[in-house]
Amino acid sequence: MLDTNLKTQLKTYLQNLKRPVELVVSADDSPKAQELLGLAKDIDSLSTHISLTQTQGVRTPSMTVRNPSEATAISFAGLPMGHEFTSLILALLHSGGHPIKLADDVIEQIRALPGQYQFETYVSLSCQTCPEVVQALNMMAAINPNITNVMIDGSLFQDEVNERNIMAVPSVYLNGEPFSVGAISVQEILNKLDVNAAGRQAEQISQKEAFDVLVIGGGPAGASAAIYAARKGLRTGIVADKFGGQVAETVGIENFISVKSTEGSKLVANLEAHVHDYDVDIMDNQRALSLKSGELFELTLESGAQVRSKTVLIATGARWREMNVPGEKEYRGSGVAYCPHCDGPLFKGKRVAVIGGGNSGIEAAIDLANIVEHVTVLEFDVKLRADEVLQRKAASMGNIDIITQAMTTEVTGDGKRVNGLNYTDRATGESHHVELAGIFVQIGLIPNAEWLTDTLELNGRGEVVVDNKGETSIAGVFAAGDVTNSAYKQIIIAMGSGATASLGAFDYLIRNEVPQAEQAA
Template sequence: MLDANLKQQLQTYLQNLKRPVELLVSADDAPKSLEIIRLADDIASLSALVTVKRVTSQRTPSMQVISPDTGSNISFAGLPMGHEFTSLVLALLHTGGHPIKITAEQIAQIASLQGQFKFETYVSLSCQNCPDVVQAINMMAAINPNITNVMIDGALFQEEVTERNIMAVPSVYLNGEIFAQGRISLAEMLNRLDSGAEARQAEALSEKAPYEVLVIGGGPAGASAAIYAARKGLRTGVLADKFGGQVSETVGIENFISVKATEGPKLVANLEAHVREYDVEIMDNQKAVSLKQDGLYQVELANGAVLKSKTVLLATGARWREMNVPGEKEYRGKGVAYCPHCDGPLFKGKRVAVIGGGNSGIEAAIDLANIVEHVTVLEFDSKLRADDVLQRKAASMGNITIITQAMTTDVVGDGQRVTGLNYTDRATNESHHVALAGIFVQIGLVPNSEWLRGTIEMTARGEIIVDNHGQTSLPGVFAAGDVTNSAYKQIIIAMGSGATASLGAFDYLIRNS
């Protein structure tokens, strides 16, 4: 099952096991079952502390990772390969006693949770966001035996997906009820499970001493800014809704100079590791709601906390643009999706639409065409805006239909899931209906700047206007990355602008201290 190179790497990891690990495998004669048996046997052959037992469980094929010593139980329904292989490796290590790399406060908080928490996490193996959620819950399960988690491959267990009307991943159920859909951090989960956590967190944040540079946003621009500020010896904090931002939802990155190819989650992990090499306070899972000045700048958070700083650097990035048509919000996660790599496998053999004819839209159509029955691309303009090479590839595929001058007017559904959409032909003004199961929206980005309206000068599109030092209309407030009026929205440009704005803040502090 595992090639020689992967076995060698895994054997090195398994040397970190400190206590026995049992793999309980439920399998039949189906091909996936045979693969999971071989996988379990391969793992057991690499460490004397790992044993395999055959069992009958609720889902087949599946593998439970059990600690006989602590009673922890982490399960994988389906073959945990692709993006989820790392989740399996970490489950083995954490079950086997290898230290879990989260804060001591979080470990204590997880250990103190009372009650029974049975998590079920539906994923697709091509989803780059799913492993973060699976691994966060698995860590909780490794710490507290009252918490269990099973990763479920939605493409393999289609009957469950249909029964529960799951049309987006990751979808997390707790004790049989929906708990979360989409990416969610460990801190967010703990806030939901521990009712007093948010208030304690807000109090602790408000007690922090003022910063010299407070970076708001943890994407490439924010990470770059934090590193440059810390290297100047400035007291630096990073406030982020989620570290990595939009990059964490990007699969293939091939234009990051000096790195031929990488993936968004891997780049985000490297960014965070680099920032943590410096004396930078990272405050994750926090959202800023207002910016005021009273001597120092004051940033109020959604939980009521207030942080103070001599300078502020805004790097809040951008998010997927929505169509803003009737039915879109109602059916979000029920057929309306924004990440074809994450949710595409849930629409295997079905008909879907892609809204948008730019590079991201045509790339999505090409990827989906390998999974679904048919893809209809709807482009508002009279021609596609995607690169010629992508247009030629799409045209060569037999199950992609491209419609230009199409204005989507509404999303149609049966109350439970999407059944189609309506659009108007802008050339003839005629209305048309397309029957389908899913709609993937790929029409660009919107800057995350609404909370600053009326506070700072912006363009009509909501982009923060900066000068060549990265300074905004407020002295001492700087901005960088996709939230600004930069001409191009690229990772490498965001990093450069983060460095520029950070150096601008340093220069401001020197001249105004």
């Protein structure tokens, strides 16, 4: 199952095991089950701490990683390869006593949770976001024996996916009931399970001393800004909903200078690790609500916490633009999707549409065409806006139809899931209906700046207006990345603008702060 190089690497990792780990495999004669059994045998051969047994499980094929001394259980229904192979390795290490990279107070909070928690996490192996959720729940399961998690490959267990009407991943169920859809962190999970957790966290944040630089946002711009500020010796904090932003949902990155090719999830992990190398106070799972000026800037968070700082650097990025047509919100997660890489495998063999004819739209259509039966691309303009090379590739595929001058007017469904869409031909005014199982929206981005409407100068597109130092219309408030009026929205540009704005904040501080000796005089 595993090639020689991968076995060598895995054997090195497994040397970190400190206690026995059991692999319990449920397999039949199907090809996937035999692949899983082969994988388990390969892992078993690489460490004396690992033992392998076979049994008939609830799902086949499946493999459970058990710590017999602590009675913890982490399961994988399907073959945990692709992006989920890392989840399997971490499950082995954590079950075998390798330290879990969570704060001590978070580990104790997980260990103290009362009750039984049986999580089921439906994923697609091509999903960039899914491993983060799987690994978060797996860490919790490795800490507390009353918590279990099973990763379920939705493409392999289609009956369950259809029965539960799952049309977006990651989809998490808790004790048989829907728990969450999309990205969710350990702290967010704890906030949902422990009703007092968010309040305690908000109180702790409010008690922090004022920062020199407070960065709002954890994407490429925010990470770059925090690193540059910390390197200047400034007291630096980051408030972020989650690390990575849009980058976490990006599959292939091939224009990041000096790195020939990487993936969004890897870049996000590297960004976060780099920030952790510096003395930066990271306050995650927090969203900004309002900003007030005064002797110190005061940022109020949705949690109720208040953070004070001498300067503020806004790097809240952007999000996918919605169609804003009837049915879109009703069927979001039930056929309306925004990440073809994550949710595409759930539509295997079905007919789908892509809304938008730019690069992201045509790239999505090409990717989906390899999975689904047929793709219809609807573009509002008279022609596609994607690069010529992408247009040629799409035209060469036999299952992509492109309709221009198409204005989507409604998403239709049966009350549970999407069954089609209506559009108007802008050239003739005629209305048409297309029968579909899924709709992937790829029509650009909206800056996450609505909360600043009455605070800072925004342009007509809702972007924060900045000068060549990244400073906004309020002295001492800076901004960087996709939330600003930058000419181009690219990862490398966001990082550069984060550095620029951070240096701008440093320059502002040294020009406006009164030295301590002068204050004493």
